[in-house]
Amino acid sequence: MSGPVVVGVDGSTPALDAVRWAVGEAGRRGAPLRLVHAELVLPHDLQDPDGRIRAALREQAARWLREAADVARSIDPDVPVEPRVEVAEPASLLLAESEGASAVVVGSRGLGGFTALLLGSTAIALTSRGGCPVVVARGEQRTGPVVVGVHDDHPLLLAHAFEQAAARGAGLVAVHAWHAPPEAFADAMADALGVDVADHDAAHGGKLAGILAPWRDKYPDVRLELVIAHGNPARALLDRARDASLLVVGCHGRGALTGLLFGSTSHALLHHAPCPVLVVREGGGAVATGAPRADAPGRS
Template identity: 55%
Template sequence: MTTTRTVTVGVDGSDSALDAVRWAAEEVRLRGGRLRLVHAESPLFDAPDLERRVRTALREASWRVVREAAEVVDPLVELEVHVEVGGPAQVLAAESAHAGLLVLGTRGLGGFASLAVGSTAIAVTSHAACPVVVVRGDKPNRPGPVVVGVHGDPHSVPVLAKAFAEASARGVGVVAVHTWHPVVGDVVALSAGIDLAEYDALHGGRLARLVSPWRTKYRDVPVELVVDRGSASTVLLERAEDAALVVVGGRGRNSLTGLLLGSTSHALLHHAPCPVMVVHAPSEDA
């Protein structure tokens, strides 16, 4: 089986991690593939007299965590588990190189503390080599459309690809959202009597052209196009209230800065009422 069909979940014994496992197991059931549960075991500092005993206790606790997580998975789902000594961000980033999707919870314990609300989750989401889903909300596997944020540039292509694939697998529609900010020239135009609705129509045409190939490929997926002015995060959060999943792009990567995570992604990871998928664009160097 190719690694692109592996859905990897970081588990730590928290209820939030179990929600992530349930969401990921449903993803595997819908899309096929394999579910991989990963736990990062804390490394020991020098303790010559206790190291063997403490190490044994830590290892037993680690395997108890992954066994408890495995218990919430349908027996028909292909499953594997893995425990590795190391920092959670580093372990999960390394796992992402061999996964098609990496799934995290929102509030962790132990090895994955503060996932999705702190530096660990931001680091994992920013540096993962595959798309990352942060499972948010009280009912992660809820019905509703897939909402996708579309910037209107080539970086939107992989984001749209994931959004339509997810919607098709779920049998739901896509809500494609594009926002824009009036600039000085637009304000001058408005003062001259030119209606900004003309600019809305221009942006709407661009959005329709970007979405068109995916409409053709996924004819079974209903599509709603939304063009609005203002903050992308605000509009996406409003649309997320009735969504099953929100899909957004990162900021790509380049040789100077590495992977980047934009303000919209940050806002959704902290405040979205449903799971959030972050898809990075291909390397700008390429």
């Protein structure tokens, strides 16, 4: 049994999309689904002497959690559902929940306690300090390959990417982008160095193939496509995500991602990806299947 799949619930349509994604993940993992609502912390200058405001907020939370539970049970009645409500800031509550969770799932937009989840400090806190992978769900469930951005050897990222593809019976597209010189300079560099862009592509492709070789052996049924792209990594991933069921990216923590997620590329992926985005932080929670060794049985 895995830790629970935690989903942030706030009464919004995107939050219900997150519930739909999360219940599928919980079913695949054989894990319970925990529906979490961060009830509004009242401002210090707002008086509530008879508790009527708090009671109304609690009633609203219960209604939203019942709605989310009904959605989850309509999809998979065998997944145990655990509602939880707490008066807390969303980031603090989700960070606490992430420590024992398989994944934390949130909608791409929200109301109430999760309004600012994907903007500013809350998103940074959850993706850089969370104890498990974070999924930003979006829209209806999609079919198609899993796409993963590969910058360097990130075993936990690759474990999640291959596991997600295997669980869906989907292909896996591994994308590595490097900043090739502008075409106008490429010929001059080739003349000066004796190496052209195609040689660099081949070198990057060989490195990518080497990183993925142990995983390819471990998951022989996962159809794997390697893509070497030029330019901005976020743009390359967004291009490939058009037909994807999931986009997987890595995070080193402390706000530093593998060149992908914070700053302008953060907005590009989290706000513009047409599919759910799974963010995997190094040290942020392992999957049940460990990283394969290069000398594991079956390797030649």
